[in-house]
Amino acid sequence: MLTDIQIAQACKPRHITQIAETAGIAPEYIELYGNHKAKIDYRLLRENTNADGKLILVTAINPTPAGEGKTTTTVGLADGLKKLNKNVMVALREPSLGPVFGVKGGAAGGGYAQVVPMEDINLHFTGDFHAIGAANNLLAAMLDNHIQQGNQLGIDVKRIVWKRCVDMNDRQLRNVIDGLGGRMQGVPREDGFDITVASEVMAVLCLASDIMDLKARLGRMVVAYTFEDKPVTAKDLKADGAMTALLKDALKPNLVQTLEGTPALVHGGPFANIAHGCNSVMATRIAMRLADYTVTEAGFGADLGAEKFLDIKCRLAGLKPDAVVIVATVRALKNHGGVPKAELNNENLRALEAGMPNLLRHVSNIKDVYGLPCVVAINAFPTDTAAELKLVEDKCRELGVNVALSEVWAKGGEGGIALAEEVVRLCEQPNDFRFAYDAEDPIEKKLNDICTRVYRADGVQLIANAKKQMAQLEAQGFGRLPICMAKTQYSFSDDQTLLGAPEGFTVTVRNIKVSAGAGFLVALTGDIMTMPGLPKVPAAEKIDVDEFGTITGLF
Secondary structure, eight states: OOOHHHHHHHOOOOOHHHHHHHHTOOGGGEEESSSSOEEEOTHHHHHOOOOOOEEEEEEESOOOTTOOOHHHHHHHHHHHHHHTTOOEEEEEOOOOHHHHHSSSOOOSEETTEEEESHHHHHTTTTSHHHHHHHHHHHHHHHHHHHHHTTOTTOEEEEEEOOOEEESSOOGGGSSEEEOOSSGGGOOOEEEOEEEGGGSHHHHHHHHOSSHHHHHHHHHHOEEEEETTSOEEETTTTTOHHHHHHHHTTTTSOEEEEETTOOEEEEOOOOOTTTSOOBOOHHHHHHHHHHOSEEEEEBSSSIIIIIHHIIIIIHHHHTOOOSEEEEEEOHHHHHHHTTOOGGGTTSOOHHHHHHHHHHHHHHHHIIIIISOOOEEEEEEOOTTOOHHHHHHHHHHHHTTTOOEEEEOHHHHGGGGGHHHHHHHHHHHTSOOOOOOSSOTTSOHHHHHHHIIIIISOOSEEEEOHHHHHHHHHHHHTTOTTSOEEEEOOSSOSSSOTTOOSSOOSOEEEEEEEEEETTTTEEEEEETTOOSSOOOOSSOGGGGOEEOTTOOEESOO
């Protein structure tokens, strides 16, 4: 059996100018990055006056070691729609180097449902993440230089909230002391690093509507507080202009293609467990302007990625989805039902039924909380039995939701036709899209609404520090911003060991901070971290390159 990278390397992609022509992008909007990648000038949004097409969100159950295949399904669905002669584009996030070299591996799809060039997308791509990291660290350098040069703003060095970043899983950098070496080497202080995808600069880039909006958002970012408890912003440090200059090209979405030649925009990459987990507004809007159907995805399970896509991205960008796909596998549902990974290939209807509440809760949230039509896509594995597939279908139909078997990993677009047909049907239905909470409500009410309505918790508990931060943020005028929950992806709760559909729990919020540029508040729960670490055996150990420059071991 061929690996994902072998399948991708066997593909003969079309020249990117042909893909642009297929998508209806005129040559003056294309900036080539070799033969198979291009950036799209954001002037296209101003100058193309076509009506927006349908927007389809692909989400999933809570992830497990068994795998769900959300990106694979997203790509395969788009190729399936293309086989139905639909005008379609994909809008995905860029992978972070941290997971590529860590546990998760790449994020360009899998099997015969991938975007290519797979190696480029999973590694340096067009340099967007490097530009984001450079802008983030320029701001950190200017902040520390301001303090070194006299600290005219009166910044309290013990209340600096801006961290440096690097796009790598490096736990060693979570907490550091820098500025050592004497008076001319800086002011010694406690510092730390986030992974680049957790930087607010990433969130700002993904939510910006144009370059001037990008500059304004960058300027609003809060980096520290003064001794008088006043927030200090990037604009106060006069860093917003230079940061925008670093990001002017990174703001332009990247055009690539699927294995079957469907146009794909891959742009931005915030994590959904610690950030808002969606690709850029710019890419989504361009895809919707060019295509009749835009298929996009949001990170991790629907409790994280979909919730933030709907409550943050759609709210801030004025988007309205037409249909939602919830991806699950029989193997993952059995894992939620208590079966260890080594035994997932065996038929086990009892465990499957025990794990089904996780899927059904996500389905109920999409239908009943957000008012959107949805279909369950079962990402097929050869070990799935007819009885197991029938059980999933029967349980979903009890909630009035159809199930489509997705065989895109093995068959590409051909294996996504049944799913595509159901999605087309759903897109023609009226929907009653609504948010899970009112952004005008007090912070604690919004937190409680997310926890009780989406996670199905008994409520939210704020520790003393979080209560103090909440009061300060409301006093500073940030109380009406939407909420970005930082929570484990493995459970509806803030305890990653509680699989399935747990009940009788509360969610503990230990820290609340403002991302004023992005336009939301971040609530940190449990032991979530903004800088991951590498596992005992990192994926990087298996990646290699031969004398011809061919990469192996990337998945």
